[in-house]
Amino acid sequence: MAKNHAKIGAVVLGLLLGFVATAAMADVNSALRAYQSSTTAATQVMAGMTDANTAKAGAQQLQGAMAQQRAAEQSLHAELLKLNLNDKNNASLMESATAEMAKANEQFSAQQVRILSNPAIGEVVGKLFVQQAPPTKAR
Amino acid sequence: MIRTLASIARVGALVALLAASALAQADFCWRDSSGRGVGTIPTDCGSKENDSGLCYNKCSAGYSGVGPVCWKGCPSGFTDNGVGCTKPGPYGRGAGYPWKFGDGLNDKGMYSRCEGANGRGNCEKDGAIVYPKCKPGYHKVGCCICSPDCPSGFTDVGVACTKPTQTRGAGTIPTACKGGAQYDAGLCYTQCKSGYSGVGPVCWGQCPASMPVNCGAGCASTSADCQGAVRDQVMSVVEVAVTIATTVATAGASTGAEAAAGAGKAAAETAAKTAAKQAANQATKSVAKGITKAAATAAIKDAAKGAGVNLTLQQIDQVAGVAAGDTWDPYSLDPTGIAAVVKAYNHKVCKG
Numbered sequence: 001m002a003k004n005h006a007k008i009g010a011v012v013l014g015l016l017l018g019f020v021a022t023a024a025m026a027d028v029n030s031a032l033r034a035y036q037s038s039t040t041a042a043t044q045v046m047a048g049m050t051d052a053n054t055a056k057a058g059a060q061q062l063q064g065a066m067a068q069q070r071a072a073e074q075s076l077h078a079e080l081l082k083l084n085l086n087d088k089n090n091a092s093l094m095e096s097a098t099a100e101m102a103k104a105n106e107q108f109s110a111q112q113v114r115i116l117s118n119p120a121i122g123e124v125v126g127k128l129f130v131q132q133a134p135p136t137k138a139r
Numbered sequence: 140m141i142r143t144l145a146s147i148a149r150v151g152a153l154v155a156l157l158a159a160s161a162l163a164q165a166d167f168c169w170r171d172s173s174g175r176g177v178g179t180i181p182t183d184c185g186s187k188e189n190d191s192g193l194c195y196n197k198c199s200a201g202y203s204g205v206g207p208v209c210w211k212g213c214p215s216g217f218t219d220n221g222v223g224c225t226k227p228g229p230y231g232r233g234a235g236y237p238w239k240f241g242d243g244l245n246d247k248g249m250y251s252r253c254e255g256a257n258g259r260g261n262c263e264k265d266g267a268i269v270y271p272k273c274k275p276g277y278h279k280v281g282c283c284i285c286s287p288d289c290p291s292g293f294t295d296v297g298v299a300c301t302k303p304t305q306t307r308g309a310g311t312i313p314t315a316c317k318g319g320a321q322y323d324a325g326l327c328y329t330q331c332k333s334g335y336s337g338v339g340p341v342c343w344g345q346c347p348a349s350m351p352v353n354c355g356a357g358c359a360s361t362s363a364d365c366q367g368a369v370r371d372q373v374m375s376v377v378e379v380a381v382t383i384a385t386t387v388a389t390a391g392a393s394t395g396a397e398a399a400a401g402a403g404k405a406a407a408e409t410a411a412k413t414a415a416k417q418a419a420n421q422a423t424k425s426v427a428k429g430i431t432k433a434a435a436t437a438a439i440k441d442a443a444k445g446a447g448v449n450l451t452l453q454q455i456d457q458v459a460g461v462a463a464g465d466t467w468d469p470y471s472l473d474p475t476g477i478a479a480v481v482k483a484y485n486h487k488v489c490k491g
Binding site: 073076077080085086091092094095097098099101102103105106108109110112113115116117118119122123125126127128129130 | 225240266282
């Protein structure tokens with residue numbers, strides 16, 4: 001009888017852990033999509049800036065897009081910290097999510113470099129980039 | 140009749156001019172003078188700095204002044220854009236080293252791969268990803284790009300660094316002249332030669348020992364002589380002005396009013412010339428002592444002939460007598476008063 005109880009308990013615990021892990025994976029996916037979306041939006045706004053006039057026209061839009069991107073990055077980072085890397089699925093998600101982040105960041109930073117290398121545009125919107133990056137946390 | 144009076148007037152003017160130019164008063168002389176060119180605006184600020192025509196305190200080391208503001212200079216590699224220094228270009232630091240399956244429960248795997256490629260201690264984590272650190276003189280912007288550092292005191296505005304500034308007070312007008320030039324009344328002039336003193340664009344000689352009293356543009360024996368000479372100069376000009384004014388005032392009068400206007404003109408002239416005549420009488424007495432009546436008669440005849448005027452013997456005798464010392468005002472022969480001006484200004488140049 002006692003053995004049966006222990007088995008039942010282990011199964012329930014396993015189900016709970018599985019549910020939590022699945023929920024965490026869902027949150028990471030959601031946060032990753034939000035991050036990719038906001039990063040792509042900011043990248044597209046920057047790509048439309050080809051001179052001082054277009055930079056002035058898009059400055060406010062870029063400021064909003066970058067604020068959303070920073071918030072999404074912090075949210076994604078917080079979700080990634082919740083993943084259980086002992087779980088094979090979680091670990092796999094961690095790998096793919098950070099790779100997707102890196103890919104989005106690369107396109108984003110390529111536009112930043114372009115803008116900061118062009119004084120006519122950089123003088124208009126360059127100061128938007130001078131912001132503190134989200135605090136880093138060790139796992 | 141009118142023609143005769145006009146002729147007498149012309150001859151009288153000639154006589155008066157001759158008398159005035161022949162005999163300069165001995166108690167007053169004009170100081171020798173020479174021009175020294177137009178003045179130039181002073182530009183020398185001494186220990187201060189000239190900027191756009193004004194003198195400012197020098198800026199501290201490393202700063203350069205524009206008007207009252209000192210701006211810090213840009214470091215090497217930066218481009219000066221006036222209020223700031225445009226940075227050299229930034230660079231991206233790549234996609235970084237994300238976590239990979241098998242890295243374990245910490246960041247060691249990411250760091251290990253990053254440091255394997257960039258050297259130990261040369262990596263840092265940003266967000267969830269490890270990146271190579273920016274090279275010296277650069278700092279990270281966002282996750283993935285490295286931007287040149289601004290020098291201490293500058294403000295980073297992304298693409299450029301805003302310069303720090305210092306104020307150096309309001310500018311002052313320069314009052315020093317370069318190259319030994321002399322400052323006088325706001326302008327720089329070349330120095331006068333020895334024995335001369337400069338006043339504006341003119342160098343004036345010193346008064347000789349025989350006429351030590353400084354009398355503006357001239358020198359006099361005494362203060363009274365100085366005052367008398369100046370008074371003559373002023374009064375003679377006033378007399379001419381009165382003559383011109385009364386002539387203009389009566390020139391347009393109608394025929395019926397000419398008599399009254401003429402009387403008014405005469406009265407005005409008489410009143411205005413009284414002071415000048417008194418001085419002229421005194422001068423004439425002393426002047427005439429050296430002229431014989433025969434010489435004066437000859438001079439008047441010559442002058443009348445030269446002017447194309449026929450004078451009677453009586454007229455010549457009267458004028459010659461006056462010229463030879465009779466108490467009379469020879470300058471009254473000149474109705475314009477110009478002869479009196481010549482007399483008042485006719486002095487020798489100081490010597491010695």
